[in-house]
Amino acid sequence: MNALPRIFLLAALVCTLVAIGPESSRAGDPFSPQDFLRHKYPEPPVAAPELQLPPYGGVLVRTRGCLDCHRFGDQGSRNGVDLSRVGRRLDAETLDRLLRHPREVNPEATMPAPPLTRDEAFTIATFLFRLR
DSSP, X not given: OOHHHHHHHHHHHHHHHHHHOGGGGOXXXXXXXXXXXXXXXXXXXXXXXXXXXXXXXXXXXXXXXXXXXXXXXXXXXXXXXXXXXXGGTSOHHHHHHHHHOHHHHOTTOOOOOOOOOHHHHHHHHHHHHHHO
16 A cells, blocks of 8 residues: 555645644534533532531540440440530530540549540530530
8 A cells, every 4th residue: 555645644634633723622612522511411509518527526426435434325334424415514625625635634534535636636525515
């Protein structure tokens, strides 16, 4: 086969593509694939996420060992303070400090410092305070 027709065909294709240019996608054309998909499947409106601290804080109370010593509703041990009403006596800041450094808040505390990150302690403290 002769390579000359292939070269002419390739040259014609390149010239056509150069002549059409980047405007060939026709962004405003309803027949472009992007516009068709946008029309057929419009993007859902995005709502601002709601603060999810209470459910997440409850999960942390149940999964971080708090119920080994404390009671929370119908669950847990009766050895420690009932956590379901602790927000009535202590504010969120005090609860946060108590979770991270129990003996600094109460030198007679028997509670060991639980292995919590700063964010986890804050989330649990906010959750317990909101229960009231």
